[in-house]
Amino acid sequence: MKHRIYVVGMGPGQENMMTQEAMQVLEASDVIIGYTVYLKLLGERFGCKELLSTPMRQERERCQMCFEKAREGKKVALICSGDAGIYGMASLMLEIGKLYDDCIIEVIPGITAASSGAAVLGAPLNHDFCVISLSDLLTPWERIKKRLIAAAEGDFAMAIYNPSSHKRADYLERACRILMEHGVEPERACGYVENIGRDDTKAVTLPMEELVHTPVNMFTTVFIGNSQTKIIDGKLVTPRGYHI
Amino acid sequence: MKHRIYVVGMGPGQENMMTQEAMQVLEASDVIIGYTVYLKLLGERFGCKELLSTPMRQERERCQMCFEKAREGKKVALICSGDAGIYGMASLMLEIGKLYDDCIIEVIPGITAASSGAAVLGAPLNHDFCVISLSDLLTPWERIKKRLIAAAEGDFAMAIYNPSSHKRADYLERACRILMEHGVEPERACGYVENIGRDDTKAVTLPMEELVHTPVNMFTTVFIGNSQTKIIDGKLVTPRGYHI
Numbered sequence: 001m002k003h004r005i006y007v008v009g010m011g012p013g014q015e016n017m018m019t020q021e022a023m024q025v026l027e028a029s030d031v032i033i034g035y036t037v038y039l040k041l042l043g044e045r046f047g048c049k050e051l052l053s054t055p056m057r058q059e060r061e062r063c064q065m066c067f068e069k070a071r072e073g074k075k076v077a078l079i080c081s082g083d084a085g086i087y088g089m090a091s092l093m094l095e096i097g098k099l100y101d102d103c104i105i106e107v108i109p110g111i112t113a114a115s116s117g118a119a120v121l122g123a124p125l126n127h128d129f130c131v132i133s134l135s136d137l138l139t140p141w142e143r144i145k146k147r148l149i150a151a152a153e154g155d156f157a158m159a160i161y162n163p164s165s166h167k168r169a170d171y172l173e174r175a176c177r178i179l180m181e182h183g184v185e186p187e188r189a190c191g192y193v194e195n196i197g198r199d200d201t202k203a204v205t206l207p208m209e210e211l212v213h214t215p216v217n218m219f220t221t222v223f224i225g226n227s228q229t230k231i232i233d234g235k236l237v238t239p240r241g242y243h244i
Numbered sequence: 245m246k247h248r249i250y251v252v253g254m255g256p257g258q259e260n261m262m263t264q265e266a267m268q269v270l271e272a273s274d275v276i277i278g279y280t281v282y283l284k285l286l287g288e289r290f291g292c293k294e295l296l297s298t299p300m301r302q303e304r305e306r307c308q309m310c311f312e313k314a315r316e317g318k319k320v321a322l323i324c325s326g327d328a329g330i331y332g333m334a335s336l337m338l339e340i341g342k343l344y345d346d347c348i349i350e351v352i353p354g355i356t357a358a359s360s361g362a363a364v365l366g367a368p369l370n371h372d373f374c375v376i377s378l379s380d381l382l383t384p385w386e387r388i389k390k391r392l393i394a395a396a397e398g399d400f401a402m403a404i405y406n407p408s409s410h411k412r413a414d415y416l417e418r419a420c421r422i423l424m425e426h427g428v429e430p431e432r433a434c435g436y437v438e439n440i441g442r443d444d445t446k447a448v449t450l451p452m453e454e455l456v457h458t459p460v461n462m463f464t465t466v467f468i469g470n471s472q473t474k475i476i477d478g479k480l481v482t483p484r485g486y487h488i
Contacts, residue, residue, distance in 0.1 A: 009359075016264040019355065024260065059486060085362045087484065091370035094481045095488050105479075107363035109355050111263060115253075118329045119351035126335035127383070128391050130374045130400065138485030139371070143399070147372050150398025154391040156374060235349075237338045240331065241382030242303060244339050 003070035003103045006077045007093050009084040009110020012197025013041055017116065022108050026077055031069045033062060034079035042079070050074070063093050067100040083112035087133055087161060114159035117193040117221040120203045122235030124191060124223040125157050129238075134171045135162035148175055152182035157229060157238045160222035163192075169215070172222060176212035179224065184208055189225040191236040192216055205231045247314035247347045250321045251337050253328040253354020256441025257285055261360065266352050270321055275313045277306060278323035286323070294318070307337050311344040327356035331377055331405060358403035361437040361465040364447045366479030368435060368467040369401050373482075378415045379406035392419055396426035401473060401482045404466040407436075413459070416466060420456035423468065428452055433469040435480040436460055449475045 006025045011017040026032060031050040032042065039051050052069070054062040062078070070076045080088035090107045097105050118125045130151040134144060151158050163172040180186065186209035194202040194217065206214065208224070216222065229238040250269045255261040270276060275294040276286065283295050296313070298306040306322070314320045324332035334351045341349050362369045374395040378388060395402050407416040424430065430453035438446040438461065450458065452468070460466065473482040 020260040083359045085367040090367035091481050091483050092486050094479050109359040109363040111353050115327045115353040119353040123329040123334035128376045132372045147398040150394045154394025235338050237335050239335050242336050
């Protein structure tokens with residue numbers, strides 16, 4: 001019988017925004033592996049289990065640890081923030097899994113920041129949309145730029161992940177300027193959410209011409225409306241197309 | 245004090261794929277309003293509550309019913325499948341809410357088919373992606389076509405919602421042909437999932453040249469890989485960019 005390893009999306013952070021399926025999988029596991037910050041979020045409830053981590057950027061080692069622990073006969077869950085399959089560890093686990101044919105990987109979805117952030121802002125993704133990460137750690141900037149241009153030309157609503165970091169303080173500004181060069185008007189309705197799913201969640205709606213000058217931190221998800229998006233009573237709303 | 249109305253994403257269908265927050269909101273409500281099929285999914289557990297519906301395509305009437313019930317002093321939850329803010333009722337509620345300034349709308353996110361379907365297939369959305377609906381009920385086909393072209397040109401992974409219906413039996417084929425005319429190769433790794441979150445879930449991976457000839461039903465979500473996507477042991481995997 002093969003060893004089954006679960007890759008679990010924890011959602012934005014608050015325990016009640018996890019699915020019951022995700023909670024059940026964690027409760028049934030012997031070992032929970034993840035980035036330290038996420039393990040701390042679980043903390044008390046799962047203190048009796050083996051909690052393991054590797055430093056940031058050692059994602060491959062974290063995956064290998066999962067397979068090694070599973071081969072010891074342990075029930076293993078690898079946790080990711082948001083959705084395990086959206087900028088999470090699911091694909092790396094499936095790629096490395098080629099080397100461990102006695103293991104099966106099962107992905108348990110979670111609420112990604114596009115969903116949870118959109119809910120805080122109103123309904124900015126209520127029509128066709130793109131999700132784009134501005135992190136160029138693993139993706140060449142030219143590819144990110146190409147996708148921003150395509151998203152603008154396709155008149156998609158957008159959720160922008162990883163809009164900023166210490167080393168990339170001006171990336172959101174760069175992205176906004178690219179969008180504006182390709183048809184996004186200065187008046188375009190936009191918004192951002194900081195610290196989704198935590199006590200100090202902060203949500204702001206603003207036009208593109210202000211967003212371009214707004215510094216955001218690395219715990220922020222940015223939303224760009226499509227050409228139909230409106231701000232209604234402080235909420236960011238992309239209509240589905242009904243006649244009101 | 246204002247009346248608070250919750251618009252709740254139920255996820256793909258199985259109760260354990262709802263978030264605990266969504267379940268708590270439904271448990272605390274007096275009236276649950278939604279499309280009949282979703283009310284039936286809730287059925288037994290919430291039989292003691294007032295369950296109301298309107299026929300399909302009477303979405304405006306369903307929203308108005310929420311506001312009227314809230315004004316009677318009832319705690320109201322409007323349920324949507326998947327995520328309330330992704331092709332759900334959140335934006336229509338916020339638009340109609342302009343007429344009811346004694347009411348506040350709160351959106352409770354859920355697992356959308358892009359997340360839940362991706363988890364079944366592997367990790368097809370593990371890099372930048374688009375979500376596009378092929379339904380032209382509320383969106384002109386020319387706009388859908390423009391977005392398909394942009395998604396292909398931006399080399400996005402894609403989740404395609406509403407790929408088919410009785411009246412639109414050939415829409416997925418039309419969409420695939422548009423994608424192939426704009427750079428998606430016949431070998432492109434694709435997949436689809438039928439009946440996500442139900443006992444008879446069916447997941448298939450296949451190349452674009454087969455997908456174009458494959459009839460799918462209206463309970464299907466289709467996934468198109470980006471140029472890096474691979475099929476590994478029957479799973480659809482879009483790499484994040486790590487060197488393995």
